[in-house]
Structure formats: C-alpha cells, structure tokens
Amino acid sequence: xxxxxxxxxxxxxxxxxxxxxxxxxxxxxxxxxxxxxxxxxxxxxxxxxxxxxxxxxxxxxxxxxxxxxxxxxxxxxxxxxxxxxxxxxxxxxxxxxxxxxxxxxxxxx
Numbered sequence: 529x530x531x532x533x534x535x536x537x538x539x540x541x542x543x544x545x546x547x548x549x550x551x552x553x554x555x556x557x558x559x560x561x562x563x564x565x566x567x568x569x570x571x572x573x574x575x576x577x578x579x580x581x582x583x584x585x586x587x588x589x590x591x592x593x594x595x596x597x598x599x600x601x602x603x604x605x606x607x608x609x610x611x612x613x614x615x616x617x618x619x620x621x622x623x624x625x626x627x628x629x630x631x632x633x634x635x636x637x
Contacts, residue, residue, distance in 0.1 A: 530558060530571075530604060533582040533596035539604035540612040542569075544593065556581050558595055575635045577601035603629040606636070 530539040542560040544552070548568055551559040555570075558579035562569040572578030579597040586593055605612040607628070614626040 529592070529594045530579055530597050530599075531594055532599055532610075534598075537611055538613055539579075539597070539599060539610070542571075549593075552581060552595070558597060571604075572600060575601065575603075575606070575630075577603050579604070601630070606632060608632045608635070 529541045531537065532539055543563055544559070545561040548559045548561045551568060551570070558571045558581060560569045560571060561567070570578075578600045579595070580600065581595055582598055583596040584593060585596075599610070603610055605614065607614070608630045609626050609628055611626065614624055615622045616625045617623075
C-alpha cells in the first residue's frame with residue numbers, strides 16, 4: 529500500500545515481489561511487480577508520477593508493507609487522480625469524489 533506521507537491518504541495498493549522490494553530499497557523509488565505483464569513496474573516511469581520512499585512499515589505477519597511516499601506530480605492513479613480510491617459508494621451508486629489531476633489519454637500514448 530502506498531500512502532501520502534503528509535496527508536496519510538491511501539494512494540494505491542499493488543503487488544510487490546522480492547525483486548520489486550530490493551529495487552525499491554536500492555533506489556528510494558517505489559517499484560511494484562505487475563502480475564498481468566509479468567515484469568517489474570517502476571511507478572511513474574511512463575507518467576513521471578514517481579513515488580519517493582519516505583518511510584516503510586511492515587505488517588505483523590511480515591507479508592505486507594505500507595510505504596509512505598512523496599507522490600511526484602500529485603497523482604498515483606493511472607486514471608489521473610491523486611488516489612486510486614476516487615470513487616465512493618453513496619446511496620447504492622458509485623460517485624466520483626475527486627478531481628482529475630491529469631488526462632490519461634495525453635500521458636499514456
């Protein structure tokens with residue numbers, strides 16, 4: 529889980545394997561493992577919205593991490609929002625509750 533280090537906003541949740549973990553520790557930039565593409569994924573490599581590590585917390589069963597990050601560019605979500613959690617269930621319907629920071633069609637060509 530990536531969390532904004534200043535506001536504690538949950539930005540995103542993604543999978544990290546051992547190689548991604550080692551790369552994150554070595555570079556200070558968060559790297560995930562894309563299971564659908566079967567490869568390492570340096571967050572922000574395409575968009576420029578890199579996550580700089582500020583603090584790392586490890587869960588009680590040593591199988592999960594919460595990384596407090598400085599989110600460069602202000603958006604963690606590939607749909608252009610600060611957080612991947614930009615929808616809220618209200619009265620049985622999903623409502624967008626945040627403003628889009630960038631247009632993904634322009635960023636991901």
